[in-house]
Amino acid sequence: MQDHVQTKRDRSRRWFDSGFSITCLLIASLVVVILVCLISGILWQGAPWLRPSFLWNAHHENQPNESGIGQAIIGSGMVCLICGMFALPIGIGTAIFLEEFRPRNRWLKWFHNLVQLNISNLAGVPSIVYGILGVTAFVYMFGVFGKIQTDRPSDYEIGIHYMYQIKTIGGDYVTFPCEDKFQTLYSVDRPLMVTNAKGETFELNVLPKGASRPSDDGLRSRSVFAGKNASITSQKEFYHMQLPFHKSALAAGLTLALVILPIVIIASQEALRAVPNSLREAAFGMGATRWQVVRGTVIPSATPGIMTGAILAMSRAIGEAAPVLAVMGGVLSSTLGLTNLMDSTPTLPVTIYRWAQDDNRAFEGLSAAAIIVLLLFLLVMNSAAVLIRYRAEKNKG
């Protein structure tokens, strides 16, 4: 009797056990099936559009055949570079501070705990919230440095030269230097030294109002009527900077840096914690200072872990659309491309988003093609992370 009950319970126990593992297997394969469906759908939709010209062309309105993601790739690359440049040093530095330089002073301890608590909480904040923060903090800079207006240059800027341009009777534009950048118009009433597009400098021929137009083409392109307004324009160097940052690649990169900062910090902390304490103690035992311990022992052995975390954080950054959309608006293409950090630029995720809802449905295919490119980037980055981890483990072993 006792035996019989035991077997029965045993059998149902085993039955339940195998049933549960089958359920788990089904759920797991469901995930895989969904993934395969999604990816094959995207491949099927996007593959016909994947051509070499797609990779370097810019977006063209209503012309899917001529459109591409050239500017978006450069834009994404630049934004991610800025993001990494700020997020990685600050994030890794913070992690080292939190893990290796634990304060002994009561107030510093309190500060230390505050930072730690905030970082744990911030890792879960949705990225659009950071986007809104980025708009206030970077695009407008809380209005501290003045408003952004089309008729008023920024008070704080470098790498920009102002000049006036005026249309000659011949239809060409000539420029001459500008002394006061806040004066947007300049009425030309006397001869000035001007420069044309070919770089030739000559004296502007100012004709009195109502005079007849010269017939000679050369003269026409050197003449204006008195009283005509020249308007201000500018030439920007590649290092052009201004405050506030406006809707720029720099503002977008900084916003993305905020998004991934908690991820970088937490991943680096984990990597530092994984370094055995015996290593630190041995180094201290040799008479090393705290900096020497961190520099010579802890960081080298934590580097693979930190790198992995950094790469995974960067692949999050490259795929983010919401904060970029909030900061730069949905730019699809720009005339001159990205010439300096103050330009706004399309990025891959934003391009995908805009194309997917374009009036011209052919852009849905292009959107899928852009997704394939983005997925390839992510795949490369993630396999780099896996490879680094694998190498590190092999070295340890």
Place this chain on the structure above:
Amino acid sequence: MLRNECKLLASQRFLQTKRLAGLAFLSAVLLFASCDSTKKDGSTGGKTAGDATTEVNNTLSGTIKIEGSSTVGPISSKAREEFNKKFPKVNISVGEQGTSNGFSSFGKKETDISDASRPIKDKELAACNEAGIEFYEMPIAYDGLTFVVNKENDFCKELTIDQLIAIFRQDTAAKTWKDVHPDWPDEKIALFIPGIQSGTHDYCVEVLGKKDNQGLRADATQSEDDKTLVTGVKGDKYAIGFFGYSYYEASKDELNAVAIVNTSGVAVPPSVSAIEDGTYEPFSRPLFIYVNKDSFQRAEVEEFVSFYLDNIVDIVKASDYVPLPQKMYDLVRKTLDDDQVGTHYYDATGKKNEGSLDQIFSGPAVSKPKAE
């Protein structure tokens, strides 16, 4: 906010801790490396934009900011592309955050030109006045569509919105003409409609199905090529189709247009005049651009706006919209030439003007209607 504080605090600590100088050096190296790549990115971007056709004017430079309606955006983007072929050094950005957002930025002097799928509202006008912004109001196109049937079709002369819903919408999808009207023949309806790639399709969905979240029926013959639609309707006595008004104009002899019963209960056949005076509704509306007068003083903006107007018919057609009659464009140009700033949609007492587009634009522009 917390995030930023946290970052600031962290970076302050970072600087205080001089022992981390090594890492600071590392970030400096990274900074340098990225500056280098900025330069590289910049030059490639410039080069692609530089390759253009022969009659290029490289002498004009500058920046133009456009923001506003996503309906008008494609027209402005098209204008931007064509303009940049001629003036490659003018940097133009076209945003599509919606008419209201566009006017909000316009009223803060953040943009030079505002795209709008409706006239400016009194509140937006007040904001412009407060900021000291004067502007030119320029209608540029009609967004409209025309329903057509076979020449031999002698029963379907007019349709109500409800009948159109019955014919075209996915959920109602009338099979025969009898299902639409009991007096009409018991013949199968053949449908020829613009494909889902077309803006015209979307506009029809917006009018007929948006409030109930319904699309157009899938069993219709769809084509991006208007010619296919014309041939299709021409070849079947019991066919119906629709496309942009401008295309109907081009194939008037081969097809009959159906009058649409508007909200006042009058059946109005599509025509330039009916589209103009606003009686051909709900399938037409004017689209506008608003140009800041101060910005217009700048050479690049003036050049862009006059290029826009000079090539307006081509630009509008290339973006699948209905151009205004030439008379309207002449009026628009006159608005610029006579320096008429302000809106035509209000009179001096602040009352809203009603009537056809050309009646409205024949009147004076008012920049500061008296507040009620």
